[in-house]
Amino acid sequence: MPEAEATSETQSQPGASSVSYEGASKRYGDSASPAVDNLTLEVPAGEICVLVGPSGCGKTTAMRMVNRTVEITEGDVLVGGESVRDRDPARLRREIGYVIQQIGLFPHRTIAENIGAVPQLLGWKKDRTKARTAELLELIGLDPELGERYPAQLSGGQQQRVGVARALAADPLVMLMDEPFGAIDPISRERLQNEFLRLQAQVRKTVLFVTHDIDEAIKMGDRIAIMKEGGRVEQYATPAEILMAPATEFVEDFVGADRALKRLALMRVADIDLWEAPLAHVGQATAEVRAKLAQSDVEVPYPLLVDGERRPLGWLSERDLGAETVPAKPDSPLGPLLDRDDVMRDALADLLQGEAQYAAVVDHEGRIDGVLSVEIISEFLKSPRAKSGELAVERPHGGEPAP
Amino acid sequence: MIAPTLLAAVGEVGEGFFQERDSSSLPCQAKPDEVFCFDWARENIDRFGTPTVQHLELVLFSVLLGFAIAFAISLLAHRTAWLRPPLLAATGILYTIPSIAFFFLLLPITGIGRTTAIVVLATYTLQIIYRNTMLGLANVPGPVKDAARGMGLTERQILWRVELPLATPEIVAGLRIATVSTVAIATLAVFIGAGGLGTQMYGSGNLTFPTSIIIAAAIAIGMALLFDVALLTVQRLITPWRRARLG
Numbered sequence: 001m002p003e004a005e006a007t008s009e010t011q012s013q014p015g016a017s018s019v020s021y022e023g024a025s026k027r028y029g030d031s032a033s034p035a036v037d038n039l040t041l042e043v044p045a046g047e048i049c050v051l052v053g054p055s056g057c058g059k060t061t062a063m064r065m066v067n068r069t070v071e072i073t074e075g076d077v078l079v080g081g082e083s084v085r086d087r088d089p090a091r092l093r094r095e096i097g098y099v100i101q102q103i104g105l106f107p108h109r110t111i112a113e114n115i116g117a118v119p120q121l122l123g124w125k126k127d128r129t130k131a132r133t134a135e136l137l138e139l140i141g142l143d144p145e146l147g148e149r150y151p152a153q154l155s156g157g158q159q160q161r162v163g164v165a166r167a168l169a170a171d172p173l174v175m176l177m178d179e180p181f182g183a184i185d186p187i188s189r190e191r192l193q194n195e196f197l198r199l200q201a202q203v204r205k206t207v208l209f210v211t212h213d214i215d216e217a218i219k220m221g222d223r224i225a226i227m228k229e230g231g232r233v234e235q236y237a238t239p240a241e242i243l244m245a246p247a248t249e250f251v252e253d254f255v256g257a258d259r260a261l262k263r264l265a266l267m268r269v270a271d272i273d274l275w276e277a278p279l280a281h282v283g284q285a286t287a288e289v290r291a292k293l294a295q296s297d298v299e300v301p302y303p304l305l306v307d308g309e310r311r312p313l314g315w316l317s318e319r320d321l322g323a324e325t326v327p328a329k330p331d332s333p334l335g336p337l338l339d340r341d342d343v344m345r346d347a348l349a350d351l352l353q354g355e356a357q358y359a360a361v362v363d364h365e366g367r368i369d370g371v372l373s374v375e376i377i378s379e380f381l382k383s384p385r386a387k388s389g390e391l392a393v394e395r396p397h398g399g400e401p402a403p
Numbered sequence: 404m405i406a407p408t409l410l411a412a413v414g415e416v417g418e419g420f421f422q423e424r425d426s427s428s429l430p431c432q433a434k435p436d437e438v439f440c441f442d443w444a445r446e447n448i449d450r451f452g453t454p455t456v457q458h459l460e461l462v463l464f465s466v467l468l469g470f471a472i473a474f475a476i477s478l479l480a481h482r483t484a485w486l487r488p489p490l491l492a493a494t495g496i497l498y499t500i501p502s503i504a505f506f507f508l509l510l511p512i513t514g515i516g517r518t519t520a521i522v523v524l525a526t527y528t529l530q531i532i533y534r535n536t537m538l539g540l541a542n543v544p545g546p547v548k549d550a551a552r553g554m555g556l557t558e559r560q561i562l563w564r565v566e567l568p569l570a571t572p573e574i575v576a577g578l579r580i581a582t583v584s585t586v587a588i589a590t591l592a593v594f595i596g597a598g599g600l601g602t603q604m605y606g607s608g609n610l611t612f613p614t615s616i617i618i619a620a621a622i623a624i625g626m627a628l629l630f631d632v633a634l635l636t637v638q639r640l641i642t643p644w645r646r647a648r649l650g
Contacts, residue, residue: 093555095555098554102545102549104547104548106547107544107569117554121554121560167554
């Protein structure tokens with residue numbers, strides 16, 4: 001593929017190209033106002049740029065200029081420094097991953113054939129396509145056996161994972177994602193978002209991500225372009241900057257009054273100082289546990305029962321502590337269990353949903369790390385640290401592949 | 404005027420058939436209360452062989468020709484939106500021409516015999532196959548086409564690899580209706596001297612002696628059913644994804 005080699009010279013990140021809009025416009029027919037008017041935007045290679053704005057603001061039109069599914073009427077878009085207008089549309093598109101809200105899997109092709117579609121177009125050898133398909137199925141956490149199924153046999157969440165895998169199949173330089181998780185139920189959506197961020201930490205593609213959901217934009221974006229009608233960019237900045245310092249009234253309105261709360265989407269549980277849990281082990285003398293509780297610096301009112309591997313089992317009640325030794329079965333269930341890597345906003349949601357004041361936080365191995373409480377979060381929101389721009393966006397650096 | 408000449412020509416053809424039928428003496432004919440004469444059937448079953456083969460050929464050639472033309476104009480209409488209404492109207496008008504009139508109108512051009520019959524029968528399939536093919540193509544989900552285009556399939560690849568496979572059920576449904584109705588209409592081919600099962604149905608003696616009609620009709624029905632089942636089986640085999648469901 002000569003094109004791929006030519007563009008790879010100009011890219012700053014292996015496997016990804018920068019995307020630059022240079023005064024790009026799209027006018028449909030003789031309509032008075034263009035759908036996208038003179039858009040200039042620079043997306044560095046390997047970053048997720050979220051285009052967000054109300055419906056009809058031209059974000060999808062702007063995204064589609066990159067693979068020429070929308071033809072630019074004025075200006076230009078460069079991918080890896082090369083004008084898309086000089087490229088054959090079909091060949092260009094084979095180098096650009098494309099994921100849409102309605103997924104659009106081929107119903108008459110198996111999952112494996114769907115994932116192998118672009119490699120097939122590029123004329124890959126069968127063995128290579130097969131190996132790549134297996135690799136991607138593993139990457140998105142689907143059973144390799146599902147490769148032989150048809151799309152109708154998969155759930156919506158699984159189908160969208162396949163949609164992402166299909167877009168990644170030929171190792172594209174750029175990914176275009178148009179509300180990819182928009183049609184998926186909220187719980188699966190959160191999981192898919194996290195999975196995609198983990199995936200992105202490995203593949204480091206340049207991603208143009210379109211959404212109308214500011215919360216999704218804050219969670220997914222390295223940079224966010226907030227757009228207004230006509231594709232006018234009101235602010236183009238990191239999520240933290242947009243939350244700390246909205247550039248215009250429009251941005252402020254769009255981001256919403258709960259900006260402080262939204263900042264929670266920018267941090268992980270691990271980013272905050274947790275409470276230390278008073279730990280108890282099965283068979284331990286309760287007197288010992290009570291002594292630990294009596295220490296003045298303990299903020300958690302009840303001891304947490306853990307197993308030999310320091311994995312939480314449940315909370316001990318007053319009645320449990322009335323016995324001679326710590327019982328094997330605690331009186332109170334564990335309640336919500338949080339992970340160090342959870343986004344703070346999701347963790348707060350879990351706390352509220354579980355009607356819990358606090359919850360145990362565990363590390364990758366499931367061992368106790370500390371306790372997060374509603375109190376910690378509200379203290380944090382009041383602190384100067386939350387209001388300052390200190391909280392740069394930290395992507396989850398899940399560098400190692402999932403086990 | 405050519406009409407009298409035409410009628411004369413057909414008259415000659417018709418007489419030919421009737422004479423052939425009249426010349427055989429039939430034992431059951433004397434008993435009008437008997438609907439089906441088994442004796443006659445046993446003795447004369449051989450005479451249905453050639454007409455059956457002729458009929459089969461008429462149907463096959465007509466449907467294949469009709470499909471080729473209808474498929475081609477469907478692809479044309481698919482690419483060029485403004486052609487759709489006129490093509491629908493044109494095939495619709497052709498479909499409304501009474502078949503006997505159509506046969507005779509074509510006589511001066513294609514003459515007596517199989518060619519005229521095949522042209523007429525093929526013409527009747529156009530509307531059904533065209534409509535169904537267009538319906539099938541219209542039913543292909545927009546997002547699937549959008550995804551295909553966005554992935555870098557060319558328009559031609561989208562048509563042949565995505566749209567037509569997904570339109571297969573509707574296309575085959577059209578073929579099935581067209582084939583079954585062609586089996587029926589082909590019994591009229593006798594009037595243009597194209598043979599077929601019609602030769603065993605239309606005869607002066609048959610008005611009082613229906614045995615031959617019943618046998619010919621039974622063969623036609625069987626043929627229609629066989630075509631239908633065969634096409635349905637083919638469709639099932641080439642669209643395995645339609646049977647794949649959750650669980």
